Amino acid sequence: MIEVRNVYKRYRTHRADDWVLRDINFAIPRGVNVGLVGRNGAGKSTLLRLIAGMDFADKGEIVRRCRVSWPIGLTGGFQGSMTGRQNVKCVARIHGNDRFMKAVIHRVEAFADIGKAFDQPVKTYSSGMRSRLAFGLSLAFDFDLYLSDEATAVGDKAFRAKATAAFRDKVGKAGLVIVSHSEGILKELCQAGLFLRDGHAYWFDSIDDAIAAYHESIKRS
Numbered sequence: 001m002i003e004v005r006n007v008y009k010r011y012r013t014h015r016a017d018d019w020v021l022r023d024i025n026f027a028i029p030r031g032v033n034v035g036l037v038g039r040n041g042a043g044k045s046t047l048l049r050l051i052a053g054m055d056f057a058d059k060g061e062i063v064r065r066c067r068v069s070w071p072i073g074l075t076g077g078f079q080g081s082m083t084g085r086q087n088v089k090c091v092a093r094i095h096g097n098d099r100f101m102k103a104v105i106h107r108v109e110a111f112a113d114i115g116k117a118f119d120q121p122v123k124t125y126s127s128g129m130r131s132r133l134a135f136g137l138s139l140a141f142d143f144d145l146y147l148s149d150e151a152t153a154v155g156d157k158a159f160r161a162k163a164t165a166a167f168r169d170k171v172g173k174a175g176l177v178i179v180s181h182s183e184g185i186l187k188e189l190c191q192a193g194l195f196l197r198d199g200h201a202y203w204f205d206s207i208d209d210a211i212a213a214y215h216e217s218i219k220r221s
């Protein structure tokens with residue numbers, strides 16, 4: 001479904017040989033959910049952005065044979081002076097006709113469950129409210145592969161449970177690539193794991209093995 005081939009990535013602020021990701025190769029088969037693990041700064045969010053197509057590799061290529069979401073958990077894309085409803089309308093209008101737009105607005109309003117705030121400017125939202133809106137918007141579209149960057153770690157307890165349940169509901173219908181510091185969530189939702197260390201990616205068919213490799217690397221350092 002997704003193939004990552006010989007991918008290298010560095011940011012402008014980095015030196016020429018200072019790769020965040022170097023020679024990354026893996027393939028995600030259809031129906032396999034993947035947990036991304038690694039220390040802070042290992043490059044997990046960077047890799048998700050590359051898979052989403054929001055950023056570009058310096059070398060190599062990513063082949064997408066399916067509809068891939070943007071990383072769920074990103075809340076930076078909203079226009080602050082517009083209301084939640086208007087923001088959702090804008091995105092939905094790009095992707096479909098009036099009927100589709102209304103259905104998306106309805107789904108996001110129900111999932112975000114932020115009451116009157118849905119009709120207030122997004123710049124007045126708390127970070128939890130932004131996350132609810134962003135999560136609801138991502139789920140309102142039918143993707144084949146959902147990318148999640150700590151999306152189940154935001155909001156209050158009730159929302160975290162709702163977000164996790166939403167992913168649980170996707171299992172079997174769509175693929176997931178998840179960054180989460182909650183091993184419980186990774187073990188529950190994922191079969192395979194990808195461990196990032198020193199710019200390299202190590203694929204494990206079992207999420208348990210990926211987490212074990214991550215623990216081992218922490219012990220050794």
Ligand SMILES: Nc1ncnc2c1ncn2[C@@H]1O[C@H](COP(=O)(O)OP(=O)(O)OP(=O)(O)O)[C@@H](O)[C@H]1O
Nearest residue numbers: 011012013020038039040041042043044045046047
């Ligand atoms: N826009 C950017 N410009 C410059 N450097 C960046 C940028 N984004 C990320 N980096 C750097 O790239 C490296 C990987 O960052 P990334 O956010 O992908 O790691 P991560 O594994 O997701 O970390 P965390 O677990 O802390 O969220 C870090 O050294 C970070 O400082």
